[in-house]
Amino acid sequence: MVTGAHGQVGRCLVDRGADGLTRDDLDLATAGTAEFRATASALLTGDRRPDVMVNTAAWTDVDGAEDPQNRRTVEAVNAVAPAELARVAAAAGVRFIHVSTDYVFSGPAPDGSRGWGADDPVNPANEYGRTKSEGDHGVLDAGGTVVRTSWVWSGPDAPGRDFVSVMATLAENGVDPRVVDDQVGRPTYAPDLAGELWTLARLDGPSGILNITNSGEPVSWYGLAREVFRCTGHDPARVSPCTTRDWPTPAARPPWSVLDLGPWTARSGQTPPDWRDSVRRGLGSRFRLG
Numbered sequence: 429m430v431t432g433a434h435g436q437v438g439r440c441l442v443d444r445g446a447d448g449l450t451r452d453d454l455d456l457a458t459a460g461t462a463e464f465r466a467t468a469s470a471l472l473t474g475d476r477r478p479d480v481m482v483n484t485a486a487w488t489d490v491d492g493a494e495d496p497q498n499r500r501t502v503e504a505v506n507a508v509a510p511a512e513l514a515r516v517a518a519a520a521g522v523r524f525i526h527v528s529t530d531y532v533f534s535g536p537a538p539d540g541s542r543g544w545g546a547d548d549p550v551n552p553a554n555e556y557g558r559t560k561s562e563g564d565h566g567v568l569d570a571g572g573t574v575v576r577t578s579w580v581w582s583g584p585d586a587p588g589r590d591f592v593s594v595m596a597t598l599a600e601n602g603v604d605p606r607v608v609d610d611q612v613g614r615p616t617y618a619p620d621l622a623g624e625l626w627t628l629a630r631l632d633g634p635s636g637i638l639n640i641t642n643s644g645e646p647v648s649w650y651g652l653a654r655e656v657f658r659c660t661g662h663d664p665a666r667v668s669p670c671t672t673r674d675w676p677t678p679a680a681r682p683p684w685s686v687l688d689l690g691p692w693t694a695r696s697g698q699t700p701p702d703w704r705d706s707v708r709r710g711l712g713s714r715f716r717l718g
Contacts (some may be wrong), residue, residue: 429478439540440622459509506559511566524572531557546637548709583710609650609669613685617706639687642703
């Protein structure tokens with residue numbers, strides 16, 4: 429069973445056969461109420477009872493989370509709901525997996541260049557990261573599993589907008605963008621993440637924190653934009669670099685979003701696909717690949 433069935437990752441899990449829950453089934457914005465807990469309990473103990481619940485639902489508008497008018501909803505969806513769902517799942521004997529984010533970190537690369545690991549202290553720099561971190565703690569306290577990921581995208585064939593699809597559209601429309609070059613991470617293709625989560629759901633093992641992203645050399649947003657232009661048959665030189673200071677946003681972004689994939693690779697026995705290969709796959713159905 430997966431929450432957030434209309435989201436990037438939830439939709440991909442539903443495509444694989446998961447029982448999808450939408451906001452109409454379970455509204456995470458009502459977390460903290462007796463009604464929310466009763467609805468969750470009924471879902472996890474009734475005819476639809478799953479072996480595993482994967483929580484992909486979240487408030488993901490990072491800048492919108494900074495708006496005081498949204499704080500109560502952001503807190504409910506990202507912090508309160510995951511903890512309550514994990515507790516209800518534990519009581520029902522249902523394994524619980526919660527999808528989290530690199531935004532729980534905010535500092536430069538630890539030890540120079542390694543990815544953030546499960547034991548590294550979190551230090552979120554914005555409300556999105558803070559509330560996600562609170563949700564992580566609640567899930568872990570209830571015995572659930574937290575999966576941190578980064579830079580999730582779905583491509584132009586999927587509903588909604590993401591960085592890769594936006595860059596592909598700009599390339600096709602003759603727009604030459606300036607893109608931040610001092611934020612570094614690994615892009616994660618939603619279908620690939622869903623596949624790894626499906627594998628995790630079928631694996632035995634202890635709960636705790638795992639990192640799952642696409643593999644490959646870390647890249648900046650600027651480098652990713654250049655790769656999108658190249659893959660769609662356009663000149664990467666049309667993309668210009670800028671700094672975070674040149675592109676201010678309401679919410680601060682972490683400069684280093686690279687996550688350590690070693691524990692997941694050891695547990696699953698497989699390495700997630702390289703992000704460059706995933707970009708080609710995700711764009712291939714709509715564009716002439718260069």
